[in-house]
Amino acid sequence: MVTRYSLRVLALGYLLFLLVLPVGLIAWRTFARGLAPVLTALTSPSAVHAFEVTLSVASWAVVANTIFGIGAAILLVRHRFPGKRILGALIDLPLAVSPVVVGLALILVYGRFAPAGGWLERHGLQVIFSLPGMVLATVFVSLPLVVRAIVPVLEELGEEQEQAAHTLGATGWQTFRRITIPGIRWALAYGVVLCLARALGEYGAVAVVSGRLVGQTQTLTLFVEERFQNFDQPAAFAAATALALMAVVTLLLTKFLRPKD
């Protein structure tokens, strides 16, 4: 009995001081002077612009990773080929790479002075210090999330229905659209939510490749850091709370969408 209570106190106390108090305090400080200053801070032109940049980068990244994620999951589960384990490991690789290293890696290939980046720039596409590079960085860090959400469900689903549809004369596309997609839709939604949350919140990789140009390539997370460093705490706290609210919403969505095990 004593062990049970002391373990409970230990666990909850740890969570209280590491998690609950800090997050609660920031919310409290943000709204300490009411809602009006928060709204003012969040509707300033630079905040609105940062929000737009974040949304645009995140949506491109989610679209790219969703298409890749469905394709790669089907490839990994439904097809046989040598080197399947290696492909799986490569898809997992981005999770082990530091965001700053991701940024550096992209600069080394797509920067102005790199062969590929130079060629692209001569053809009118600047990648680094502009949106394409930020999308690439975001795609990199969130690459495995959709694949990993779909793979177990696709495995569980089995091939029988797809084969039945095929036998009844359905084309590959019809089978995919009518059988496969409905079968994995919740897992897909789960993966997309995970990917979106990661994309909205990415900081390190985007900080490196964006050049942090205020009013141009500044995302919401970069805005938080820049405002804080410039002693504009209300704006930093307001944007941080907005991001935290998005995080809580995604958290609840993932709980709702998580495949029941």
Add this chain to the structure above:
Amino acid sequence: MATIEARAAPISAPPAAPARAPRPRRRPPHLGTGLGLGLAVTYLSLIVLLPLAAVVWRGTRGGDFWRAVSTPDSWAALKLTVGGSLLVAAINIVMGTVIAWVLVRDRFPGKAVVDVLIDLPFALPTIVAGLVLLALYGTASPLHLNLAYTQAGVIVALLFVTLPFVVRTVQPVLLELDRDMEEAAHSLGAGGWLTFRRIILPNLLPAMLSGGGLAFTRAIAEYGSTVLISGNIKFRTEVAAVNIFGRIENDEITSAAAVSTALLVVAFVVLAGLDLVRRWGARRGD
């Protein structure tokens, strides 16, 4: 957030069926397989493989690797990163197991909310995590506990972002654990601690180590949450990712690539070790 990272077996893990099982009838090679594989590999190469290869190539070319890694500031940053991450993994292994235990075996009002809260660090952007910790443990700390610009502050930030790993790997194992063995040990007169050490701990160990390893790889890579609370003081609170960032800003790309390569090597060694732990755990499970 990425609970799936910790909970579901990664797709690179060996498949459930042993390789020795009779293979199903080999299907004729499929045109779609080749096409899809080609597309997937091209996509991965353009976004992940070529850029990472460029980092390693740039970092190790011409024998500059050791010179860059052993410059005093980078060496100090790498030491803090690896040492701090080891400490963070160790704390996580203990506290994560305690939290998982309480979530599985204890019953108290609000447990479901706590269970959801565990994933918050994965969902919260890292820069927000740093700001949030600075609010409680910074210069204006209401607890009068100022950890800003200290190594302790860095550790707290790393503990925050790695919290879910061990909890989420140990929790499902604990849920599945057969309680007959514990009851048998009890009826044979074993005390609570003895039962834990001899019966429960051996069953949890693979999951604890695996979660700790994941927390370690996450901790050595961490950037956003440490930026604000560490103050990035060279030789004292600067972690490797911040050191690399500073070198990129100063246009020291080659040495940035060298330190990055060192970080990548450490991460791969740990991941390979984790794969071994996972196989060991799977063998024990049979």
